[in-house]
Amino acid sequence: xxxxxxHLMVAFNQVxxxxxxxxxxxxxxxxxxxxxxxxxxxxxxxxLMMPLTFGMSPISGLSLLTxxxxxxxxxxxxxxxxxxxxxxxxxIVTAMEGYPMMQRGKGGQALGISAIASxxxxxxxxxxxxxFAPIIAEYAIxxxxxxxxxxxxxxxxxxxxxxxxxxxxALIATLVGVLLSTIGSDYVSGNVRFAVVPxxxxxxxxxxxxxxxxxxxxxxxxxxxxxxxxxxxxxxxFSEFIPGLAExxxxxxxxxxxxxxxxGIGVLPGAGATIATFIAYITEKKLSKQPxxxxxxxxxxxxxPEAANNAAVPGSxxxxxxxxxxxxxxxxxxxxxxxxxxxxxxxMLMIQSADIVWGTIAGLTIANLFLLGSNILLIPVFVNALxxxxxxxxxxxxxxxxxxxxxxxxxxxxxWVTVVFGVIGYLMKxxxxxxxxxxxxxxxxxxxxxxxxQSIMLGQGSWGIFVQxxxxxxxxxxxxxxVLFGLAKAPxxxxxxxxxxxxx
Amino acid sequence: MGTMKTAEITFLAILAAFxxxxxxxxLDLKYADEFSFGPxxxxxxxxxxxxxxxxxxxxxxxxxxxxxxxxxxxxxxxxDTSPNIAGLLITTAIIVLGVAAMALGxxxxxxxxxxxxxxxxxxxxxxxxxxxxxxxxTAAIYVIFxxxxxxxxx
Numbered sequence: 260x261x262x263x264x265x266h267l268m269v270a271f272n273q274v275x276x277x278x279x280x281x282x283x284x285x286x287x288x289x290x291x292x293x294x295x296x297x298x299x300x301x302x303x304x305x306x307l308m309m310p311l312t313f314g315m316s317p318i319s320g321l322s323l324l325t326x327x328x329x330x331x332x333x334x335x336x337x338x339x340x341x342x343x344x345x346x347x348x349x350x351i352v353t354a355m356e357g358y359p360m361m362q363r364g365k366g367g368q369a370l371g372i373s374a375i376a377s378x379x380x381x382x383x384x385x386x387x388x389x390x391f392a393p394i395i396a397e398y399a400i401x402x403x404x405x406x407x408x409x410x411x412x413x414x415x416x417x418x419x420x421x422x423x424x425x426x427x428x429a430l431i432a433t434l435v436g437v438l439l440s441t442i443g444s445d446y447v448s449g450n451v452r453f454a455v456v457p458x459x460x461x462x463x464x465x466x467x468x469x470x471x472x473x474x475x476x477x478x479x480x481x482x483x484x485x486x487x488x489x490x491x492x493x494x495x496x497f498s499e500f501i502p503g504l505a506e507x508x509x510x511x512x513x514x515x516x517x518x519x520x521x522x523g524i525g526v527l528p529g530a531g532a533t534i535a536t537f538i539a540y541i542t543e544k545k546l547s548k549q550p551x552x553x554x555x556x557x558x559x560x561x562x563x564p565e566a567a568n569n570a571a572v573p574g575s576x577x578x579x580x581x582x583x584x585x586x587x588x589x590x591x592x593x594x595x596x597x598x599x600x601x602x603x604x605x606x607m608l609m610i611q612s613a614d615i616v617w618g619t620i621a622g623l624t625i626a627n628l629f630l631l632g633s634n635i636l637l638i639p640v641f642v643n644a645l646x647x648x649x650x651x652x653x654x655x656x657x658x659x660x661x662x663x664x665x666x667x668x669x670x671x672x673x674x675w676v677t678v679v680f681g682v683i684g685y686l687m688k689x690x691x692x693x694x695x696x697x698x699x700x701x702x703x704x705x706x707x708x709x710x711x712x713q714s715i716m717l718g719q720g721s722w723g724i725f726v727q728x729x730x731x732x733x734x735x736x737x738x739x740x741x742v743l744f745g746l747a748k749a750p751x752x753x754x755x756x757x758x759x760x761x762x763x
Numbered sequence: 764m765g766t767m768k769t770a771e772i773t774f775l776a777i778l779a780a781f782x783x784x785x786x787x788x789x790l791d792l793k794y795a796d797e798f799s800f801g802p803x804x805x806x807x808x809x810x811x812x813x814x815x816x817x818x819x820x821x822x823x824x825x826x827x828x829x830x831x832x833x834x835x836x837x838x839x840x841x842x843d844t845s846p847n848i849a850g851l852l853i854t855t856a857i858i859v860l861g862v863a864a865m866a867l868g869x870x871x872x873x874x875x876x877x878x879x880x881x882x883x884x885x886x887x888x889x890x891x892x893x894x895x896x897x898x899x900x901t902a903a904i905y906v907i908f909x910x911x912x913x914x915x916x917x
Contacts, residue, residue, distance in 0.1 A: 310908075311907065311912065313912065313914065314912040314913055314914065315912075427816060427819065427820055427823070428820065430816060431775075431778065431813065431816045431817065431820060434782075434809050434812055434813045434816065435778055435781075435782070435813060437805065437809050438781070438782060438785055438806060438809045438810060438813060441785070441802075441805055441806045441809075442785075445802040447802070448793070448801060448802045450792060450793075450802040452788075452789070452792060452802055452806065453785055453788055453789075453806070475858065478854070479851060479854060479855065482847055482850045482851050482854045482885060483846045483847050483848065483850065483851045484846065484847070485847050485850075650886065650888065651878075651882055651886065651888070651896045651900075653854070653881055653885065653886065654877070654878040654879075654881035654882045654885075654886065654896065654897075654900070655878070655896075655900050657854075657858060657877060657878070657881060658874050658877060658878050658900050658901070658904060659904065661858075661861070661862065661874060661877070662870060662874060662904050662908055662916055665865070665870050665916060666908060666912075666914050666916060669914075669915055671862060671865050671866055674862050674865060675862060678858055678859065678862055681858070682855070683774075683777070685770075686770050686771075686773060686774035686777070687774065689770035689771070689774075690770045690771035690774050691771075692774070704805075708805055712799050712800065715798065715799040715800065716798050716799045719798055720797060720798045720799065
C-alpha cells in the first residue's frame with residue numbers, strides 16, 4: 260500500500276507540469292461537452308482525441324484520453340438534467356430524477372449534487388485502482404498463455420452475453436472484429452494475410468476504424484435522425500449549485516453505495532457504467548424509506564447512479580492495467596492507445612512501464628479534481644458552448660475525424676478506411692448492433708490468437724492444456740458457464756413471461 | 764422500421780460477402796501443423812461462422828419485420844420524425860468527394876469545403892454563417908495539428 264502511494268507521489272511530480280495540467284483541464288472540458296451531446300459518447304470522445312496524442316509523450320497522451328473519458332461521464336448529466344435529454348446511456352437514470360428536480364426549480368441543486376456525487380464516485384474508484392491494481396498485477400505475472408487466452412475469451416463471451424438484448428447480433432459484431440484483426444502480418448508464422456494493398460501489411464489501422472465508427476458513423480445517424488438540442492437559456496445563481504449540509508448528509512450513504520456498485524460492476528467485462536447506474540438506482544429505491552418520491556426528483560436517486568457512473572471508469576481500468584484485458588468499448592480504445600504508445604499491455608505493464616501507468620492514474624486523479632470545479636463553476640460556459648457547437652456539430656466532427664485519420668500516416672488510405680467504417684458504423688447503429696464487442700474483438704483478437712497458438716504449442720498439439728491446471732480449468736468452466744447462460748437466457752425469459760401471462 | 768430493416772439487410776450482406784471472401788482467401792494459407800494451427804485457422808473458421816450467423820440473423824430479421832408489419836396496421840409515421848434520407852445522401856456524397864479531392868495534394872482546402880457545404884446544404888445555415896464556421900474550424904485545425912502538434916497537415 261505504501262509502495263503504491265510512493266509511486267503515486269512520484270507520478271504527481273512528473274505529471275504536474277503547467278503544460279500537462281492545462282492539457283488535463285482542457286481534456287476534461289472537451290470530455291464534458293462531448294458527453295453532454297446526445298449521440299457522442301465516451302468512445303466517440305476518446306476516438307476523436309486519439310489523433311491529438313500522436314506527437315505527445317505517453318503520460319501526456321494517456322492523461323488526455325483518460326481526462327476525456329472521465330469528462331464524458333460528468334457531461335452526460337448536463338443535458339439529462341437541463342432538458343431531459345441524456346448525453347449518453349449512463350445518464351438515462353440521471354434524467355429520471357434530475358429533470359423532475361429541474362422542473363421543480365431545483366436544477367442548480369441537481370447539477371451540484373450530481374457533480375459532487377460524480378467526484379466522490381470517481382475518487383472512490385481511483386482509490387480502489389491505486390490499492391488493488393498492484394496486488395492483482397503481482398499475481399497476474401504467474402498466469403501463462405492458456406490462462407490469458409481463457410481470460411480474454413471470458414471477457415469476450417461476457418460482453419456478447421451482456422451487451423444489448425440480442426446475443427446473436429453481439430456475436431456477429433465480435434466475429435467481424437476477430438476476422439478484421441486477421442488482416443496483415445501474422446507474427447507467429449511470418450505470413451501476410453489478405454494484404455491486397457501494401458498499406459494493409461501492418462493490418463487495418465485501429466485508430467482509423469474507431470474514428471470512422473464513432474465519429475463519421477454518429478454524424479450520419481445524427482443527420483438522418485435530425486438530432487438537435489434545444490438548450491434554452493437556463494439561469495442559475497452560483498449559490499444554487501452548492502447543496503446544504505443537510506442535503507449532503509442525506510446523499511452521503513447513497514453516494515458511497517453507488518461508488519461501491521460502480522467500481523465492482525466496472526471491473527466486470529461487458530457490464531459497464533450503464534448497468535452500474537441502473538443497479539445503483541434500483542438499490543436506492545429498494546432501500547429508501549420513501550420510494551414513492553423516486554421519479555419525482557429524489558436526490559438520493561440522482562446521487563447514487565452518478566457516483567456509480569464515475570466509479571465505473573477507474574473500475575474498468577483495473578483489469579485493463581493489470582491484465583491487459585479491457586471490459587468495454589471505451590477501455591478497448593484505451594488498450595489500443597497503450598499499444599499505439601509502444602507499451603506492452605498485460606501483467607508486466609505495471610512493472611515495465613510503472614512510471615507511465617502511475618502517471619496516467621495521477622492524471623486521472625487531477626482530472627477528477629478539475630472536473631468537480633469546472634462542473635460547478637462553469638455550468639453557464641458549458642450551456643453556451645453546447646448551444647454554439649450543436650448547430651454546427653456534424654460539420655466540425657467530420658472535419659476533425661478526417662484530419663485525424665490523415666494524421667495517422669499522412670496519406671489518404673486511412674482517410675478512406677475511416678469513411679468506410681463510418682458507413683459501417685452508421686449501418687450498425689441503424690440496425691442496432693453493439694459496437695463495443697466489435698472494438699473489443701478487434702483489439703483483443705490478435706493477442707488472443709497468439710496466446711491460443713502458444714497454448715496449443717505448450718500442450719504439444721493437445722487442447723487438453725485448457726483443463727490441466729486448476730486455474731485454467733476454473734477459467735474454462737467460467738467461459739462455458741457464461742456461454743450456457745447466454746444460450747439459456749432468452750428461452751428462460753420467454754418461459755417466465757409465458758407463465759406470468761398465464762397466471763395473470 | 765423500413766430503414767432499419769434495409770440497413771440491417773445491407774449490413775449483413777456486406778459482412779457475409781467480406782467474411783466469405785476472407786474465408787476463401789484463407790484456403791491458400793496453412794490450416795494446421797503437427798503442434799499448432801496455422802495462419803489460415805482463425806480466418807477460415809471465423810469466416811464460415813460469420814456467414815452462418817448472418818444468414819440466421821437475416822432470416823430472424825425478415826420474420827420479425829413481417830410480424831411487425833402485420834401488427835403495425837394503420838399506424839402512420841409523422842412527417843416531422845421521418846428520416847432525413849436526402850441529408851444523409853448529401854452528407855455521404857460531400858464526405859466522399861472531399862476525401863477524393865485530398866488526392867490533389869491539399870488536406871485543409873477540401874476540409875474547408877466540406878465544413879462549408881455540410882453547414883450550408885445539410886444543416887441549412889445562412890451562407891455567411893457557413894463560411895465563417897468553415898474558416899474558423901479550418902483555422903482551429905491548422906493551429907492544433909500543424910502548429911501545436913507539428914503534423915504536416917496543409
